[in-house]
Amino acid sequence: QVVPMDEINLHFTGDFHAIASAHNLLSAMLDNHLHHGNALGLDVRRITWPRTMDMNDRALRSIVIGMGGLNGGPTREDRFVIVPGSEVMAILCLARDLADLELRLSRIIVGLTRDRKPVTAGELKASGAMTLLLKDAILPNLVQTLEGGPALVHGGPFGNIAHGCNSLVATRLGLGLADIVLTEAGFGADLGAEKFFDIKCRFGDLKPDAAVIVATVRALKMNGGVKKDALGTPDVAALRRGLVNLEGHVQNVAKFGLPPIVALNRFTSDSEEELACVLDAARSWGARVALSEVWARGGAGGEAVAEQILAALKEGKADFRPLYDVALPIKEKIETIAREIYGAAGVDYSSAADKAIAQCESMGLGNTPVCMAKTQYSFSDDATKLGRPTGFRITVRDVYPSAGAGFVVALAGDIMTMPGLAKVPAAEAMRVHADGTIDGLF
Missing domain, CATH: 3.10.410.10 (Formyltetrahydrofolate synthetase, domain 3)
Structure with missing residues (x-):
């Protein structure tokens, strides 16, 4: 676990607020431009730049703004995206430095003219102020594990609706400070990992040497047809059915020329037979595999996975390559x-x-x-x-x-860039006590 966990899951250093402010500044300047004559000739029917908020709220997926009369700005359709899906988030995470950040912000397309020519944030003269709002947010955040190990937490584009990787600045900082850097990509190898390899590695000139795929018995049983409320019950047959999912992720990683390492994250409900089933299957696919018990044992519980990573690096068999040529249609x-x-x-x-x-x-x-x-x-x-x-x-x-x-x-499919809350929102169980302790956040 990394600390301070409460702050990381709440406001942390304010990076998300800065991203929302920069994004919504552009939205405000766009509507202000329309209100004061629309010199750039934007077609209000073809405005593509949304607003953003870091909150699940399905009511904001499609809205009408400018209902305040003559001085309320132009009336038009609009929408919100969640902050992790904001293009400003993606830009912050892919920018090399402050100058590159401003250049990328200036290239944002906010909409089209009537003859379908793009209009950019640079033409609205918004990129300078947006960069100013992000001048501190571009700096990586150094935190630590409970055992004092350094960790950089920076950025948060979702792996399903965005590119799912932490900032390039943080990764480069890590590479400058350590011999080995592990970086996370969101969700499965079909989402975050593919985008890490095909997007972030291209832009950052990164050449990874191995890929760790985190698996759990519970997730594999769910892929084998077990309902969520029964995942704690041993079911080797369902587990075997679900193993095809993990095999797919292992094969996907290999397509990028990297040795796959499966880290089997142990839960207290896992049976020895279930754990052995996954370990044996991974080995049969030619992947390195080890049990991860960091939840129960801390750093010592991750030594087996670390040893497999070091062994893969020592072999030096990585031959990283992106999946496709960007010149393709x-x-x-x-x-x-x-x-x-x-x-x-x-x-x-x-x-x-x-x-x-x-x-x-x-x-x-x-x-x-x-x-x-x-x-x-x-x-x-x-x-x-x-x-x-x-x-x-x-x-x-x-x-x-x-x-x-x-x-x-x-x-x-039906993927949404502004999620909705669950029937019973997690917020219902959250509170802060008089002594500062927090309930319901994790």
């Missing part, structure tokens, strides 16, 4: 990811997606990586298809440019 890149990583039989595009792809390519964004946005619960774009489904097709319903970040985003 957008559709071909999407289809390569869908076929090679998800195991899809093909990709279908809505008419809106077809038009958006043509627009992105006409704006010079055809030679960029693709950031896929899809459910984290399945290799497919259908959250109910567990295990390792086959014969399915991915449906791309829309594509939009993230010119500042340097990629295009493809929305698959």
Whole structure:
């Protein structure tokens, strides 16, 4: 565990607030520009820049603004995205330094003119003030484990709707301070890892030497058909059915030329037979594997995984390569990811997606990586298809440019960039006591 955990999960150093402020400053300057004559000729029907807030709120997915009369700004449709899905978050996490940050912010496309020419944050003269708001947020945050090990926590783009990696600045800082750096990519190897390899490593000139895939018996049993309330009950048969999911992630990592290492995160409810089943399966696929018991034993519980990582590094068999050439057409890149990583039989595009792809390519964004946005619960774009489904097709319903970040985003299935709260929100169980102790945060 890293500390201070409460602060990290609440406001921490204010990075998320700074990102929201910079993002919403651009939104305000955009509407102010429209209100004062619209000199750039923006078509209010083709404004693509949303607002942002770091809160799940489904009511903000589609709204109407400017209902305050003559002095309330132009009336138009708008929407919110959650802060981890903001392009400003992606830009902060991919910028090399302050100058690169401002340059990327200036490239943000806020909408189109009536003749479908892009209008940018730079043309609105917003990028300087946005950079000012982010001048401290670009600095990585140094925290520590309970045993005093250093850790850098910086950035937070979700792996399902964004590129799912911490900041390039933090990774480079780590590489400058240590011989070995481990960095996390969100969700499974079909999401965060693919984007780490195909997006972050390209922009940062990074060449990873190994990939650790974290697995649990509980998740594999769920992929084998066990309901959530029964995951604590031993069920080797269901576990064996779910192993195809882990095998898919192991094979995906190998496609990038990296040796896969499975870290089996032990839970107290796991039986010895279940643990042995996973360990044996991983070895049969040619992967290194070890039991991780850091929750119960701290650093000592991670030594077995560390030894496997060191052994892989000593072998030196890594031959890292991205999955696709960015010079390929957008559709071909999407289809390569869908076929090679998800195991899809093909990709279908809505008419809106077809038009958006043509627009992105006409704006010079055809030679960029693709950031896929899809459910984290399945290799497919259908959250109910567990295990390792086959014969399915991915449906791309829309594509939009993230010119500042340097990629295009493809929305698959019914993925939302503004989540909603659960029927029983976790917030209901949260409180702070008079002595400062907190309940319900974890």
